[in-house]
Every structure is written in C-alpha cells, then in structure tokens.
Amino acid sequence: MQNLTPIKNQKVKSEQLIFENIPLADKNWFRTGGNAKFYAEPKNGIEFQQALFFAKEHNQEIFILGKGANILISDNGFDGLVLCPKLNEFEIVQEDNEFALVKSGAGADFSDLINFCLENNIVGLEEFSGIPGTVGGSVFINIHYFEFLLSQFIESAQVIEKSTGAIKTVDKNWFEFGYNYSTLHKDAHYLLNATFKLKKVDDKFAAYSKGRRDEIIRHRQKRYPISGTCGSFFRNFFEHEIPFEICGKKIIFVAYYLDKIGVKGQLKVNDAIVSYQHANMIVNVANAKTADIIELAKNMQKLVYEKFGILPQPECRLIGFKEYPLYPINGPGSIVTETPEPDHWGNL
Numbered sequence: 386m387q388n389l390t391p392i393k394n395q396k397v398k399s400e401q402l403i404f405e406n407i408p409l410a411d412k413n414w415f416r417t418g419g420n421a422k423f424y425a426e427p428k429n430g431i432e433f434q435q436a437l438f439f440a441k442e443h444n445q446e447i448f449i450l451g452k453g454a455n456i457l458i459s460d461n462g463f464d465g466l467v468l469c470p471k472l473n474e475f476e477i478v479q480e481d482n483e484f485a486l487v488k489s490g491a492g493a494d495f496s497d498l499i500n501f502c503l504e505n506n507i508v509g510l511e512e513f514s515g516i517p518g519t520v521g522g523s524v525f526i527n528i529h530y531f532e533f534l535l536s537q538f539i540e541s542a543q544v545i546e547k548s549t550g551a552i553k554t555v556d557k558n559w560f561e562f563g564y565n566y567s568t569l570h571k572d573a574h575y576l577l578n579a580t581f582k583l584k585k586v587d588d589k590f591a592a593y594s595k596g597r598r599d600e601i602i603r604h605r606q607k608r609y610p611i612s613g614t615c616g617s618f619f620r621n622f623f624e625h626e627i628p629f630e631i632c633g634k635k636i637i638f639v640a641y642y643l644d645k646i647g648v649k650g651q652l653k654v655n656d657a658i659v660s661y662q663h664a665n666m667i668v669n670v671a672n673a674k675t676a677d678i679i680e681l682a683k684n685m686q687k688l689v690y691e692k693f694g695i696l697p698q699p700e701c702r703l704i705g706f707k708e709y710p711l712y713p714i715n716g717p718g719s720i721v722t723e724t725p726e727p728d729h730w731g732n733l
C-alpha cells in the first residue's frame with residue numbers, strides 16, 4: 386500500500402490498519418469519486434474485527450470495497466470507513482473423483498479463483514470468466530452470465546457480523562440468493578470467505594474448460610467495453626414492472642429499451658458516454674466526474690420513461706451520496722421526487 390497516512394490516538398491497535406483521507410478514484414472501475422475519510426485493508430478475521438471496532442468506537446459508517454467493478458462513488462467521497470478485505474487465499478478443502486469443495490477468501494480476484502480451479506482440474510466457475518471483481522463482490526450480487534448464477538455453485542461461507550464482529554459459518558440458504566441479490570445487501574454481515582462445490586474432471590475435460598474460459602473472455606471483449614465502466618449500469622426489469630407486451634412477450638432486458646431510444650455511442654455528458662458496444666454501459670472515456678455519469682444516467686432513465694413509461698433502476702451500487710442521485714421508482718413506471726431508504730439504493 387502506498388501513500389497511506391496512519392491514524393493516531395486510537396484505542397484499538399490500528400496504527401498499521403486504519404488510514405486517513407485515501408483516494409478511491411484509483412480503486413474503482415469508473416476511475417471517479419472522492420476520498421475515503423478512513424480506509425483499511427484487513428488481511429484476516431482479527432484485523433476485520435479491529436476495523437469494525439474502530440468504526441463503532443468512532444461512530445463511522447462502513448463500506449466494503451472489492452475491486453470497485455460495480456460501484457459509483459460520489460465526487461465527495463465516502464464519509465466513513467472503507468474496508469477493502471485482502472483475504473486472498475484459496476484452498477481445496479475436500480475432493481474425490483467427482484466433486485471438489487474449494488474455499489476462497491472474499492478479497493481474492495474471481496479470475497484468479499477460476500484459474501486456480503482449472504489448474505487443479507476443477508470446473509464450473511469458468512462460466513463467469515471475464516467478469517471483473519472479488520469473490521466478496523461476486524457473492525454480494527450473485528453474479529450472473531446468461532443462464533449461470535454464482536449461487537448454483539456456493540456450498541457454505543464464513544461471514545462477520547457488523548455489529549458484534551462475531552464470525553459465523555453459514556450455508557447457501559442463509560444468503561437468500563436472487564437475481565442481483567443476497568442477504569449481504571442487508572448490510573448486517575460481510576463475507577470473509579466462500580466455499581464452492583465444483584466438478585472434478587480429467588485432464589482432457591480440464592483442457593476443454595480452459596478453452597471455454599478463453600473463448601468467453603474473447604467473446605466478452607468484443608461485446609463489452611473493458612475499462613472505465615461498471616458493466617451494466619441499470620438492472621433488468623422484473624416482469625411485474627412491465628405493464629405491456631411486445632409480440633406477446635414482456636421484455637425485461639433494460640438494454641432492449643435503451644437500444645430502441647438510440648443512446649448507444651450517442652448520448653454523453655462531458656467524458657461520460659453510453660458505450661457504442663452496449664446500450665446499458667456507461668463509459669468514462671477520459672476525465673468524467675461522477676456527477677457527469679449521474680447526469681447521463683438520469684437522461685437515460687428519462688428517455689426510457691418518456692417512450693415506454695418504465696423507469697430503469699441501477700444495478701451499479703451508489704456509494705457516498707447524501708441523497709439518492711437518480712430518479713427513484715415509486716411503484717412501477719413513475720418518476721417521483723420521493724427518496725427511498727439508502728439500504729435499498731441500487732436494489733429496488
């Protein structure tokens with residue numbers, strides 16, 4: 386870690402753990418946003434507990450940061466403690482000829498986990514190749530790609546309770562996984578590690594799976610922007626939010642509606658532009674501010690609403706804003722000025 390200022394006069398032994406006024410723009414994919422008031426990179430459960438204790442003692446809000454691939458941070462930064470877990474170890478905890486249980490720390494890079502598995506003839510997770518992020522961020526949102534959801538592979542996990550620092554082992558059901566959802570959204574627990582149940586295969590099948598990984602990455606690189614973005618900015622709609630059918634079907638894909646209004650590669654606010662490759666991806670092509678991205682996203686919301694009467698809501702997590710910065714939803718398809726509770730931001 387560089388340029389980190391240790392904080393003084395704390396009760397916890399955190400001189401080497403908690404740092405002050407740390408830039409976040411270099412720690413997220415949009416490359417925007419202000420500083421964290423406090424910042425820590427806990428490497429184990431004890432350091433995590435110390436950091437939680439520090440936040441409690443000093444009455445600070447907490448935000449857990451992974452690779453920053455699915456967040457937009459306010460230009461004013463985060464007025465609290467940002468915790469970026471560096472629990473990065475992998476372990477094969479059990480295996481036979483058919484299955485393997487692989488445990489990964491929450492801070493591990495998901496692509497490193499995929500590679501570790503493939504090197505050990507363990508397959509399944511390569512379906513998520515090319516999706517940037519940590520294991521923690523991926524479990525948080527239950528990453529998805531076509532028909533695959535990460536929840537299909539999770540067996541158990543260890544989480545730490547925000548209020549007490551207690552570490553407990555939980556099973557898959559505890560997460561109440563859904564589309565873009567896990568119990569971690571309640572902000573009462575943070576992921577320390579997760580154990581995945583995967584297939585054990587022979588050398589030939591492992592070689593095929595490595596090829597599949599490479600093919601998925603190549604495919605993604607052609608279809609999506611690969612930097613300056615958070616991936617899909619808006620989540621897909623739920624069927625009940627769509628009050629009409631097109632050719633006898635309710636179309637839930639937000640990119641479909643964004644495509645129809647012709648924003649791709651066209652709509653922009655300063656250096657924030659809708660990707661020419663994907664209508665639901667906003668890209669910071671040079672020096673955009675978070676405020677530019679917000680203004681662009683609001684324009685996209687408004688255009689979809691005006692044409693179709695439905696209001697896109699973010700998949701991207703909005704961090705450090707004092708007020709909800711986009712048009713919030715209040716019942717399907719209405720633009721209102723009412724502000725939803727912060728816990729529900731990005732998860733409406």
Ligand SMILES: Cc1cc2nc3c(=O)[nH]c(=O)nc-3n(C[C@H](O)[C@H](O)[C@H](O)COP(=O)(O)OP(=O)(O)OC[C@H]3O[C@@H](n4cnc5c(N)ncnc54)[C@H](O)[C@@H]3O)c2cc1C
Binds near residue numbers: 575
């Ligand atoms: C180019 C691009 C393509 C993408 N494609 C896809 C895709 O195909 N499918 C898909 O599902 N997603 C996709 N995404 C979104 C993103 O990759 C995932 O959401 C990813 O899992 C984010 O992980 P992260 O570590 O960067 O999390 P961050 O962005 O840092 O954080 C996201 C959320 O996870 C929470 N979090 C992180 N770690 C923990 C933890 N240990 N405990 C509790 N909460 C935690 C954070 O607090 C935050 O609320 C894409 C993003 C980009 C930039």
